[in-house]
Amino acid sequence: xxxxxxxxxxxxxxxxxxxxxxxxxxxxxxxxxxxxxxxxxxxxxxxxxxxxxxxxxxxxxxxxxxxxxxxxxxxxxxxxxxxxxxxxxxxxxxxxxxxxxxxxxxxxxxxxxxxxxxxxxxxxxxxxxxxxxxxxxxxxxxxxxxxxxxxxxxxxxxxxxxxxxxxxxxxxxxxxxxxxxxxxxxxxxxxxxxxxxxxxxxxxxxxxxxxxxxxxxxxxxxxxxxxxxxxxxxxxxxxxxxxxxxxxxxxxxxxxxxxxxxxxxxxxxxxxxxxxxxxxxxxxxxxxxxxxxxxxxxxxxxxxxxxxxxxxxxxxxxxxxxxxxxxxxxxxxxxxxxxxxxxxxxxxxxxxxxxxxxxxxxxxxxxxxxxxxxxxxxxxxxxxxxxxxxxxxxxxxxxxxxxxxxxxxxxxxxxxxxxxxxxxxxxxxxxxxxxxxxxxxxxxxxxxxxxxxxxxxxxxxxxx
Numbered sequence: 001x002x003x004x005x006x007x008x009x010x011x012x013x014x015x016x017x018x019x020x021x022x023x024x025x026x027x028x029x030x031x032x033x034x035x036x037x038x039x040x041x042x043x044x045x046x047x048x049x050x051x052x053x054x055x056x057x058x059x060x061x062x063x064x065x066x067x068x069x070x071x072x073x074x075x076x077x078x079x080x081x082x083x084x085x086x087x088x089x090x091x092x093x094x095x096x097x098x099x100x101x102x103x104x105x106x107x108x109x110x111x112x113x114x115x116x117x118x119x120x121x122x123x124x125x126x127x128x129x130x131x132x133x134x135x136x137x138x139x140x141x142x143x144x145x146x147x148x149x150x151x152x153x154x155x156x157x158x159x160x161x162x163x164x165x166x167x168x169x170x171x172x173x174x175x176x177x178x179x180x181x182x183x184x185x186x187x188x189x190x191x192x193x194x195x196x197x198x199x200x201x202x203x204x205x206x207x208x209x210x211x212x213x214x215x216x217x218x219x220x221x222x223x224x225x226x227x228x229x230x231x232x233x234x235x236x237x238x239x240x241x242x243x244x245x246x247x248x249x250x251x252x253x254x255x256x257x258x259x260x261x262x263x264x265x266x267x268x269x270x271x272x273x274x275x276x277x278x279x280x281x282x283x284x285x286x287x288x289x290x291x292x293x294x295x296x297x298x299x300x301x302x303x304x305x306x307x308x309x310x311x312x313x314x315x316x317x318x319x320x321x322x323x324x325x326x327x328x329x330x331x332x333x334x335x336x337x338x339x340x341x342x343x344x345x346x347x348x349x350x351x352x353x354x355x356x357x358x359x360x361x362x363x364x365x366x367x368x369x370x371x372x373x374x375x376x377x378x379x380x381x382x383x384x385x386x387x388x389x390x391x392x393x394x395x396x397x398x399x400x401x402x403x404x405x406x407x408x409x410x411x412x413x414x415x416x417x418x419x420x421x422x423x424x425x426x427x428x429x430x431x432x433x434x435x436x437x438x439x440x441x442x443x444x445x446x447x448x449x450x451x452x453x454x455x456x457x458x459x460x461x462x463x464x
Contacts, residue, residue: 036247039240043162046235048171050225051155052178054118057214058151059182060189061125062090064211065141066291067190067312068128068204070298070305075202078134080295084418086137087291088411093145098404101150103397109228110158114151115219121147122215128208129201153399156383161229164247173327173380180323180376183290183316186211191309272398274448275386279406281441282344282382285434286375288413289351293368296427300361311365315372326377336381341445343377348438350374355428355435375438378445385448413437 069083078086104113124144131137155175163171193210194203227233230244294312297303301311322343330339350371357363386398417430 035239035243039236039244040167042236042240043230043244044167044171044174047162047226048174051158051175052181054114054218054222055152055155055175055178056182056185057118057218058121058148059179060186060211061121061144061215062148063183063186063290064125064190064207065090065128066294067187067194067309068207069291070294070308071194071202071204075204076132076137078137080418080422082134082137082418084291084414084416084421086134086141087414087418088287089138090141090145091287091407091410093142093147094149094410095145095404095408097146097149098153098400098407101154101400103400104150105154105157110154110161111223111226111228114154114158114226115222117148117151117154118215118219118222121151122212122217122219125212125215126209128212129205149404150400153403156399161248162244164244165251169327169331169380169384172383173323176379176383177320177323179379180316180319184313184320187294187309187313187316188306191306194305194309267397267401269398271448272386272402274444275382276402276405278441278444278448279382279402280409280412281437281444282375282378283406283409284413284416285344285347285351285409285438285441286413287410288417288430288434288437289368289371289375291414292417292421292427292430293372297365297368299427300358300364314365315369316376318369318373319376322373323376323380327380330381330384336384337446337448340378340381340385341442343374344438344442344445346374347371347378348435348442351431351438352435355431358428382445409437 065083065087069087072078073080073083101113101117121144124140124147127140128144131140156172159168159171159175189211190207193207196203196206198206227235230236230241230248233241236244293315294308297311298305298308301308303311326339326343330336333339350367354364354367354371357367386402413434416433417427420430420433421427
């Protein structure tokens with residue numbers, strides 16, 4: 001995965017046209033080129049595995065309520081509507097602090113802020129084990145979301161402090177690969193934890209306790225491991241510090257010469273608005289599936305909780321493969337919009353057929369695997385777009401806006417699914433709602449940068 005940083009990069013503008021500036025750097029065999037290769041390799045190997053691990057922990061904590069929902073309704077008497085609202089209210093807390101969190105990373109530094117996020121969300125996740133009532137469930141889930149706010153956009157902004165544009169899409173792809181991996185690891189782990197009853201405590205309560213502790217521990221490690229800026233990194237030799245600092249400054253100046261956006265201009269930019277709406281619809285579909293998939297699989301298969309969690313991991317095995325293949329092909333062809341839109345369309349089609357074949361467990365499960373696998377090709381290509389034409393605080397605010405408003409879809413998807421399931425005693429209407437949302441997302445993605453050439457097109461030199 002990290003070896004991908006060794007090959008040359010191609011990239012595109014918002015209008016899907018790669019603008020190649022003349023190579024101004026030295027020949028490949030020059031000492032400076034050797035410094036560049038060493039710096040890129042060292043930075044990738046130092047930062048990406050650790051950030052990958054943090055995101056695995058984050059997503060396991062975010063999604064464990066889906067596995068806990070296999071036992072919570074019976075133990076606490078919660079309806080599908082209560083579970084759906086509690087799962088989704090996470091994103092209201094997330095929304096309120098997402099944009100400020102991204103700006104704090106840009107101005108205050110990532111190390112302390114990411115550490116704070118992890119420690120607080122881990123502690124609050126443990127509190128989930130002690131809830132007794134609906135209102136306690138809602139309150140704790142809200143604060144888990146508020147505590148985690150700023151983590152994802154903060155890391156995206158942090159990557160701009162260390163990776164040139166040519167390398168940034170790959171860095172995001174490596175980081176975001178943690179998402180499907182977290183399900184592959186987290187689903188069987190949740191199944192095992194649901195089966196224990198130590199000290200007379202139910203398995204779903206142990207699930208929150210055991211999965212919340214790693215976030216606290218790694219939050220402490222983050223303080224000592226991450227470095228905010230290249231020039232402050234004791235593990236990066238002086239010549240490599242100098243090279244990456246100059247490269248990032250050159251990229252920053254190139255963007256300023258083309259167009260400088262204020263924060264307010266950035267969040268009102270046509271393409272930022274389209275990306276925000278696109279992400280909202282995509283997350284409605286994604287989280288609607290993710291939170292309810294274990295329960296849906298339980299109903300259609302009739303298998304034990306542990307076997308259901310194993311089945312729930314299968315779509316994310318396909319997702320990891322699809323994510324890497326689609327990202328690779330997007331870089332190879334220098335195209336972003338269609339590579340983001342087509343996976344969303346394929347996911348919608350698979351879900352629609354899953355409704356048609358809901359009485360056939362084998363076919364239905366296979367279609368859920370296709371849907372989950374297809375969707376994850378969307379993310380790396382999508383997040384390659386905003387940092388292309390925005391930089392510094394404007395990029396931080398826009399990424400925060402896209403992620404915050406977009407992730408409110410994580411409230412809408414589970415909530416509507418739970419409400420419709422409670423009213424109709426079937427998940428089919430809810431799945432059709434997700435299909436419609438995903439189709440709209442794909443259409444909006446194709447509209448980004450399609451009607452005109454954008455005002456801002458940063459010309460960033462290719463690596464020599």
